[in-house]
Amino acid sequence: MTFSEENYLKTIYHITSSSGTEVSTNAIAEKMETKASSVTDMLKKLADKELIVYQKYKGVILTDKGSHLAKMIVRKHRLWEVFLVDKLHFPWDEVHDIAEQLEHIKSEKLINKLDDFLGNPTEDPHGDPIPDSSGLIKKSNKLLLSEVELNKEYRCIGVKDSSSDFLKYLDKQKISLGSTFVVKERENFDDTLLVEVNSRKVTISNKIANNLFVH
Amino acid sequence: MTFSEENYLKTIYHITSSSGTEVSTNAIAEKMETKASSVTDMLKKLADKELIVYQKYKGVILTDKGSHLAKMIVRKHRLWEVFLVDKLHFPWDEVHDIAEQLEHIKSEKLINKLDDFLGNPTEDPHGDPIPDSSGLIKKSNKLLLSEVELNKEYRCIGVKDSSSDFLKYLDKQKISLGSTFVVKERENFDDTLLVEVNSRKVTISNKIANNLFVH
DNA sequence: AATTATTTTTAGACAAATCTAAAAATATAT
DNA sequence: ATATATTTTTAGATTTGTCTAAAAATAATT
Ligand SMILES: [Mn+2]
Ligand SMILES: [Mn+2]
Ligand SMILES: [Mn+2]
Ligand SMILES: [Mn+2]
Numbered sequence: 354m355t356f357s358e359e360n361y362l363k364t365i366y367h368i369t370s371s372s373g374t375e376v377s378t379n380a381i382a383e384k385m386e387t388k389a390s391s392v393t394d395m396l397k398k399l400a401d402k403e404l405i406v407y408q409k410y411k412g413v414i415l416t417d418k419g420s421h422l423a424k425m426i427v428r429k430h431r432l433w434e435v436f437l438v439d440k441l442h443f444p445w446d447e448v449h450d451i452a453e454q455l456e457h458i459k460s461e462k463l464i465n466k467l468d469d470f471l472g473n474p475t476e477d478p479h480g481d482p483i484p485d486s487s488g489l490i491k492k493s494n495k496l497l498l499s500e501v502e503l504n505k506e507y508r509c510i511g512v513k514d515s516s517s518d519f520l521k522y523l524d525k526q527k528i529s530l531g532s533t534f535v536v537k538e539r540e541n542f543d544d545t546l547l548v549e550v551n552s553r554k555v556t557i558s559n560k561i562a563n564n565l566f567v568h
Numbered sequence: 569m570t571f572s573e574e575n576y577l578k579t580i581y582h583i584t585s586s587s588g589t590e591v592s593t594n595a596i597a598e599k600m601e602t603k604a605s606s607v608t609d610m611l612k613k614l615a616d617k618e619l620i621v622y623q624k625y626k627g628v629i630l631t632d633k634g635s636h637l638a639k640m641i642v643r644k645h646r647l648w649e650v651f652l653v654d655k656l657h658f659p660w661d662e663v664h665d666i667a668e669q670l671e672h673i674k675s676e677k678l679i680n681k682l683d684d685f686l687g688n689p690t691e692d693p694h695g696d697p698i699p700d701s702s703g704l705i706k707k708s709n710k711l712l713l714s715e716v717e718l719n720k721e722y723r724c725i726g727v728k729d730s731s732s733d734f735l736k737y738l739d740k741q742k743i744s745l746g747s748t749f750v751v752k753e754r755e756n757f758d759d760t761l762l763v764e765v766n767s768r769k770v771t772i773s774n775k776i777a778n779n780l781f782v783h
Numbered sequence: 784a785a786t787t788a789t790t791t792t793t794a795g796a797c798a799a800a801t802c803t804a805a806a807a808a809t810a811t812a813t
Numbered sequence: 814a815t816a817t818a819t820t821t822t823t824a825g826a827t828t829t830g831t832c833t834a835a836a837a838a839t840a841a842t843t
Contacts, residue, residue: 355829355830357829357830357831377790377791378790378791378792379789379790379791387830387831387832388831388832388833389790389791389792390791390792390793390831390832390833390834391830391831391832392791393791393792393793394792394829394830394831395830398829398830409791409792409838410790410791410792410837410838410839437678440685441678441681441682441685442681443677443678443681447677450675451673451675451678454673454674454675455673458666458669458670459669460665460666460669462658462662463652463656463666466656466657466658467656470655470656570799570800572799572800572801592820592821593820593821593822594819594820594821602800602801602802603801603802603803604820604821604822605801605802605803605804605821605822605823606800606801606802607821608821608822608823609799609800609801609822610800613799613800624808624821624822625807625808625809625820625821625822784843785842785843786841786842786843787840787841787842787843788839788840788841788842789838789839789840789841790837790838790839790840791836791837791838791839792835792836792837792838793834793835793836793837794833794834794835794836795832795833795834795835796831796832796833796834797830797831797832797833798829798830798831798832799828799829799830799831800827800828800829801826801827801828801829802825802826802827802828803824803825803826803827804823804824804825804826805822805823805824805825806821806822806823806824807820807821807822807823808819808820808821808822809818809819809820809821810817810818810819810820811816811817811818811819812815812816812817812818813814813815813816813817
């Protein structure tokens with residue numbers, strides 16, 4: 354598999370797991386910042402290799418084979434992210450781009466040894482689950498901070514958006530995975546929250562609250 | 569730079585540092601297992617980028633810029649090899665192929681952090697020197713076991729050939745970097761050596777002795 | 784139901800990296 | 814010095830992944 358094929362597969366996997374249904378040509382093109390015509394070309398190739406089921410104009414879904422391969426790429430991506438943060442002490446907002454490269458390194462033995470070296474982590478630095486070597490994903494029942502009850506204690510377990518901008522904002526507000534949240538007030542007009550973060554009062558907009566997973 | 573450009577640059581660097589003079593098209597083609605015509609095409613590209621000095625039919629040499637870039641690729645290759653052996657406990661004969669992939673990962677910050685994480689090693693698992701971040705290489709005065717005096721003690725500090733076959737042979741004979749050698753006898757007919765390896769008597773052919781660096 | 788808008792696919796072009804076959808330059812041998 | 818052999822370069826083709834522009838299919842509106 355080429356880097357390009359792997360990137361398409363991973364993108365289709367990510368869109369599927371949030372939408373659930375068939376993935377459209379345009380949705381792929383948008384996420385990959387490429388043209389729809391390029392996507393169509395690649396879909397034919399992936400269909401030939403039986404990694405996706407593709408019917409003209411109908412969108413695509415991954416086959417079992419394609420889904421497994423996609424999960425293996427995600428596994429590599431997230432394990433490398435753990436390595437970069439835990440071992441090399443990269444800040445969590447700088448690891449994604451490097452992991453985009455490392456996820457294409459081909460060696461099953463390497464990734465399994467890396468997994469052991471890291472202590473078989475189940476989550477990456479952004480709280481996303483790491484598939485195990487057979488593709489199994491431990492899913493946690495997570496809530497968005499925006500949907501949470503007042504005056505109950507929650508722990509931050511992940512971020513929905515892991516853009517550098519958002520992660521740097523969280524650093525500035527001293528919010529990280531493991532922080533405790535108690536929502537004290539919800540402003541009716543714009544759903545802004547008044548939250549105690551590790552007992553420190555912080556005002557959090559609805560947009561921010563919509564991108565923080567808690568438990 | 570593309571992977572292909574990096575591989576050509578590295579190959580030219582390696583041939584230069586053993587031969588010293590201009591590198592011929594055919595020498596590159598042979599080492600890269602490709603055709604001379606493909607090499608010519610790439611040489612034009614590298615010359616356009618001022619990474620090599622190229623005159624038709626005259627062979628090539630690296631510019632300062634090209635030489636520095638080549639050393640940075642070698643640096644990455646060897647640091648990753650150290651990581652694989654020291655941290656992930658790969659056997660030393662399995663790391664080269666994986667490092668061939670990892671050497672193309674682009675991030676200066678990554679490689680410098682990796683360097684620190686590994687304790688700034690000066691040599692890779694095969695005894696080859698690791699250029700520092702400015703391209704400086706600490707060179708050691710090493711001898712081949714085949715050229716050594718009788719009844720003097722030497723230490724194994726590197727291998728010239730690092731093919732899997734040779735490294736596995738050394739594992740079988742329990743020879744590794746740091747082993748002590750005392751050559752007791754040299755057979756005149758074929759230069760076979762009788763060597764005490766860590767006080768254990770071993771017969772070593774001339775071909776083997778020609779691929780072991782000692783000090 | 785017919786028209787308009789959007790999405791998707793096709794057709795054809797292009798850059799990168801490779802190849803084969805042929806031509807040109809250089810090196811070797813008689 | 815001439816002929817022969819080797820090395821290197823060019824010419825032209827191929828594969829992969831991309832693009833633009835146009836055509837075809839599907840979806841949304843009137
Ligand atoms: Mn990521
Ligand atoms: Mn992540
Ligand atoms: Mn190597
Ligand atoms: Mn090495």
